[in-house]
Amino acid sequence: QEQLDESGGGLAQAGGSLSLSCSDPGRTFSNYAMGWFRQAPGKEREFVAAITLHSTSTYYTDSVKGRFTLSRENTKNTVTLQMNSLKPEETAVYYCAAATKPTYETTARYEYHLWGQGTQVTVSS
Numbered sequence: 192q193e194q195l196d197e198s199g200g201g202l203a204q205a206g207g208s209l210s211l212s213c214s215d216p217g218r219t220f221s222n223y224a225m226g227w228f229r230q231a232p233g234k235e236r237e238f239v240a241a242i243t244l245h246s247t248s249t250y251y252t253d254s255v256k257g258r259f260t261l262s263r264e265n266t267k268n269t270v271t272l273q274m275n276s277l278k279p280e281e282t283a284v285y286y287c288a289a290a291t292k293p294t295y296e297t298t299a300r301y302e303y304h305l306w307g308q309g310t311q312v313t314v315s316s
Contacts, residue, residue: 221268
């Protein structure tokens with residue numbers, strides 16, 4: 192089963208930074224939108240950020256705007272999420288996601304058909 196490869200994550204102090212990367216080496220062409228979701232213990236998986244195929248548009252959940260930056264490199268079919276000024280409440284498992292067809296609701300979970308296994312991000316206070 193095709194799955195995205197994630198790297199990064201780990202432990203950071205509040206106010207610190209981490210970078211998450213995701214690639215889809217099994218594909219010979221670029222995916223459509225790619226992005227990140229996160230799931231904290233006992234909570235639903237929620238949208239964090241997404242970027243369209245040619246980086247024409249980027250989307251962020253309100254709570255991360257101005258602190259997180261998502262970029263992509265289509266020649267490598269990768270996306271990178273730079274997370275700055277991290278907060279303890281952002282402790283969660285972060286999942287990379289990719290859409291294999293054009294999206295209409297790019298922030299919606301159902302639009303994404305490929306997923307990574309998740310990487311833990313822990314922010315200490």
